[in-house]
Amino acid sequence: MARATPTMEMFVVGAYLQLTEGCENVNYNSELPNPKEYWIDVVGRNEASQCIYYVDFPDKFDWYPPEMRPDTLVRKLAKRYVEITKEGSDLDYAPDHVHCQVWLPRPPAPRIAEALPKAVQRLKEQHGITLEVIEAAEIARRIPAVVERAVKTNFDYDNLFLRALLLANGRLGYQVGAPISQDQIEAMYRFPRALRSAADIPAFVYHFLQSPEIVNWLAFYAPTFDDLATWMGDTQHSDDLDPLERALENAGQQDEPPDDYDADEPPYRSRRYTADELAEVTGLYLTHIEALRAEAASHRWYGPLQIEIDFMLPYLWRACEDIDPSQIEREILRYGGSRDEMQAHFANQYPEKRPYRAILRVECFEPGGKRAPSYPSGKSMEIPIADPAVADGLLVALTINYVDDFTGYFVLMMRRLAAHLGS
Numbered sequence: 358m359a360r361a362t363p364t365m366e367m368f369v370v371g372a373y374l375q376l377t378e379g380c381e382n383v384n385y386n387s388e389l390p391n392p393k394e395y396w397i398d399v400v401g402r403n404e405a406s407q408c409i410y411y412v413d414f415p416d417k418f419d420w421y422p423p424e425m426r427p428d429t430l431v432r433k434l435a436k437r438y439v440e441i442t443k444e445g446s447d448l449d450y451a452p453d454h455v456h457c458q459v460w461l462p463r464p465p466a467p468r469i470a471e472a473l474p475k476a477v478q479r480l481k482e483q484h485g486i487t488l489e490v491i492e493a494a495e496i497a498r499r500i501p502a503v504v505e506r507a508v509k510t511n512f513d514y515d516n517l518f519l520r521a522l523l524l525a526n527g528r529l530g531y532q533v534g535a536p537i538s539q540d541q542i543e544a545m546y547r548f549p550r551a552l553r554s555a556a557d558i559p560a561f562v563y564h565f566l567q568s569p570e571i572v573n574w575l576a577f578y579a580p581t582f583d584d585l586a587t588w589m590g591d592t593q594h595s596d597d598l599d600p601l602e603r604a605l606e607n608a609g610q611q612d613e614p615p616d617d618y619d620a621d622e623p624p625y626r627s628r629r630y631t632a633d634e635l636a637e638v639t640g641l642y643l644t645h646i647e648a649l650r651a652e653a654a655s656h657r658w659y660g661p662l663q664i665e666i667d668f669m670l671p672y673l674w675r676a677c678e679d680i681d682p683s684q685i686e687r688e689i690l691r692y693g694g695s696r697d698e699m700q701a702h703f704a705n706q707y708p709e710k711r712p713y714r715a716i717l718r719v720e721c722f723e724p725g726g727k728r729a730p731s732y733p734s735g736k737s738m739e740i741p742i743a744d745p746a747v748a749d750g751l752l753v754a755l756t757i758n759y760v761d762d763f764t765g766y767f768v769l770m771m772r773r774l775a776a777h778l779g780s
Contacts, residue, residue: 363546366462367399368518370412373499374401375516376506378410382695383516384761386736389444394437395420408454409445415465415473427472434476435484442486458489462496548757549775551741555643555753558719561740561778562666563636565717569679570774571668572713576610576629578667582638583609583628584660592657597648601641608634635666639719646721647748662721662751670713670770673702673763680769688765698762712762720754721747728754736761738771 363385374380380401387400399412421430438457445455464470473490480486507522552561566573586605589598609628630638642649642664652658670676676685682703689699702708722728740755747753759767 365518366414366460368516369500369503370399370460371401372503372507372516372518374399374410374412375519376503377499378408379403379405380408380410381405381697384764387761389440394440397441406454407450408456409448409450410456410458411441411445412458412460414460414462415469418469419466427468430468430472431475431479434472435479438476438480438486438488439484442484456489457486458491460491460496461493463493546736546738548738548740549772550778551743552755553742554744555742555747557742558643558753558755559636559640561755562639562717562719563632564778565774566632566635566666566668568774568777570670570770570777572671573632573668576631577635578627579609579630579635579664580627580667581660581664582630582635585642586628588658588660594652594657595648597645598652601638601645604638604641608638630666639664643719643721643747643753646751650721650748650751664719666717668715668717669710670715670767672706672708672713673699673766674704674706676766676770677703680773685766685769688769689763690765692763692765692768694763694765702763712760712766715757715759715767718754718756718758720756721751722754723750724752736764736767738768 367385371383371385374383378401380403382402382404384400385398387397389395389397395417397411398414398417399410401410401412403409418434421433425433441457442455459473465473477488477490480488504522507519552558565571566577582605585601586609588594589602589605594602609630611628646662649658650662653660653662673685686699690696702712720728736759738757738759740757742753742755745752745754757771
């Protein structure tokens with residue numbers, strides 16, 4: 358499901374979780390493992406007391422179909438918080454330390470207002486789960502305590518609500534103040550440069566992957582092209598796809614097989630592609646998208662109409678060779694990253710790769726059609742395209758899916774990358 362960008366109300370909740378509930382790590386718009394469920398607006402983790410807080414605003418529940426029966430709506434809401442509680446328990450939090458809350462800064466839609474208390478009762482009676490509904494009066498009571506603690510603290514969490522308070526109280530200079538308008542908040546999750554049309558995508562792919570902000574010396578995995586090459590080799594297809602097939606036959610270098618593989622059952626081996634090769638086959642893919650679309654409609658091509666290219670950012674310690682470490686630290690904390698995790702990565706030359714992995718996705722879809730979701734617990738940054746038409750009745754979107762452990766580091770690197778593209 359498509360997610361909203363963080364709002365000031367979300368940052369208010371994030372400030373409360375940080376300053377009152379002691380959450381060291383706060384994330385916004387986190388995905389649930391079930392892609393059919395709406396995102397969770399705010400997630401806060403207090404590692405010291407082993408508590409996790411899942412906070413929703415009810416606005417997104419208005420998207421449930423208006424014809425949905427009232428009892429179905431209650432069941433949907435209850436099921437959502439059963440899944441959320443299970444997600445928290447799967448993260449090694451004890452069930453009684455998983456806190457589910459719905460904040461109501463304003464009255465919800467009448468059908469949601471009617472369904473929520475029934476869902477609360479059903480969760481308690483049938484599942485032993487407590488869903489807290491935080492009314493507007495309680496929110497108003499909590500905010501002064503947050504404000505009081507914010508102006509007294511010596512630690513800058515870089516939450517935009519907290520920054521506004523600190524700026525208003527003279528605790529921060531304007532030269533280091535974070536933007537606070539909604540447009541500026543949204544810009545944090547939008548690539549800083551736009552493309553003119555779909556025709557610019559192949560060149561963008563090349564320059565993006567060749568930039569110094571991307572680890573490119575090992576080349577790149579592109580599972581979509583692996584699958585396409587296999588399908589074209591095994592299946593009769595439209596002659597219009599022959600140029601793409603020939604390009605894929607000559608592109609990429611297969612990984613070496615593992616030492617202990619069975620000769621009778623050769624293992625699947627991914628290919629690594631250079632930026633040049635990926636730009637070329639991406640161009641051919643978009644040029645012949647109508648033919649591939651017809652193959653998908655006839656159920657011969659089984660994959661989605663999208664390209665996914667895996668890439669990585671440099672480890673934090675390596676990025677410090679070109680960027681002031683204090684700038685990296687400031688950006689990671691500003692976007693709710695964990696200070697302890699960040700410092701561990703600064704000190705480790707071979708850290709876990711997960712926070713650095715991302716996917717450049719080229720996705721074709723019909724106007725108003727369903728878009729592929731961001732990966733669970735990840736975020737999505739969109740590269741705007743002024744004219745996204747790629748074929749008759751078909752649009753293209755260019756997005757970057759990334760893990761939200763070090764959101765600030767990712768955003769910093771994308772801004773630097775965008776600046777290099779414009780130079």
